[in-house]
Amino acid sequence: MAEKTRVLFLIPSLAAAGAERQLCELVRNMDPQRFEVHVAVFYDPVDCRGGDLTPDIAGLPHVRLHSLHKRRGLAGWLVALPRALRLARRIDPHIVHGYLDGNLAALVAGLPLRKPLVWGIRATVTDPAQLSRLALGVFRATLWSSRFVDLVIFNSHAGLANHVALGLRAPHRMVIPNGFDMVRFRPDPEAGARLKAAWGFPAGTPLVGIVGRLNPVKDHPTFLRAAARLAKVRPDLRFVCVGAGPAAYAERLQELARSLGLGDRVRWTGNVGDMPAVYNALALLMLTSTDEGFPNVIGEAMACGVPCVATRVGDAALLIGDTGRVVPAGDDEALAGSALELLEETPAARLARSAAVSERIRAAFSCQALARTTETALLGLLAGTPLPAGGSK
Secondary structure, eight states, X not given: OOOOEEEEEXXXXXXXXXXXXXXXXXXXXXXXXXXXXXXXXXXXXXXXXXXXXXXXXTTOTTEEEEEOOOOSSGGGHHHHHHHHHHHHHHHXXXXXXXXXXXXXXXXXXXXXXXXXXXEEEOOOOSOGGGSOHHHHHHHHHHHHXXXXXXXXXXXXXXXXXXXXXXXXXOSBEEEOOOOBOTTTSSXXXXXXXXXXXXXXXXXXXXXXEEESOSOGGGOHHHHHHHHHHHHHHOTTOEEEEEBOOOHHHHHHHHHHHHHTTOTTTEEEEEOOSOHHHHHHHOSEEEEOOSOOSSOHHHHHHHHTTOOEEEESOTTHHHHHTTSSXXXXXXOHHHHHHHHHHHHTSOHHHHHHHHHHHHHHHHHHSBHHHHHHHHHHHHHHHHHTOOOOBSSOO
16 A cells, blocks of 8 residues: 655644635645644644644544743744644654644744645735834744745635735746635525524625624625615615724724614624525625635635625636625725626526626535645655746636
8 A cells, every 4th residue: 555645734823713714625635545633733722822723634544742831922932833843853744834823833843854834825915014023023933934835725825825925936927726625615595594693683684784793804894884874775674793902992882883873783693603504694704805815704604595786806807706896995885786786686587696706606615625726735845846936727
């Protein structure tokens, strides 16, 4: 039997967040007959804020989990990095793969072993001046040291172009889009109806929602202004803001909603655990962000058959294709107009659009597609297959 390819992933934690979930989906769907996967986290699961994804991949026959037991703060690295190097020597992986803030640690662990190095970059840093001093230092170190990395994988074309423009020096880089779990995220009208009732909305009430943390980059004010425009034309519409954030900022947003006459039309749900039910409760999802890389909420909503109207940021247009609408950032009039077009389609047209929306994700952005494309890239790296240089795949 041929030896399996051993891949060591290094990631800060498996806290329940979008990028961490993508790593779990990747390793869960990698071919167990061809790969032996090791996932090393810096922080123990008990330290994860907002939930832990370790159970999602624990117990899989081709996956081994490790913790470096890092303490919080810079001093913790003095212990964690030597542990990472010792772990890499013990596993003897064919490939060392960093992920998120694990990229620089992967460099430390992989270079002494002369192993092929892969980085996974998920962010789009459009304005480094907005970073903290520490984050800016890490970002600059990442750009400079990327020359020693064999392959950098981005999840968005926007992220790749942005990093190259800012000085990424890796000779080979490519884009592998996120993948979505079509079993978890699927059309489920009954789950949506139950959640809608729990929120206090009568059956049949059309909901327009925004999903994302309460943060200026998500531009909730533009969503609220678009909602106010829609409410004037469609008094039957109601709106939901799913996500949490600082109390002071949340209060400012709620005051804006009241000033726009939306006080009793908008529900602020905070974080919700059952996200498939959230999407299935919506007639339409809006994304009003001013900056994104690969917006997972669009793919998750579409997998559930929910049409989307989004601002032209990151790879939103690539995800939506011709199944929804994409408008300039900050343009609440265009958002409202595009949303109204979709909301006022005939029932037959809405059903057809919902099916097309879900099928687009299934065909091009499934977890299986994520895993197969990544496997091909990793095996090609080991085989010396020509990789993308100066661009994307």
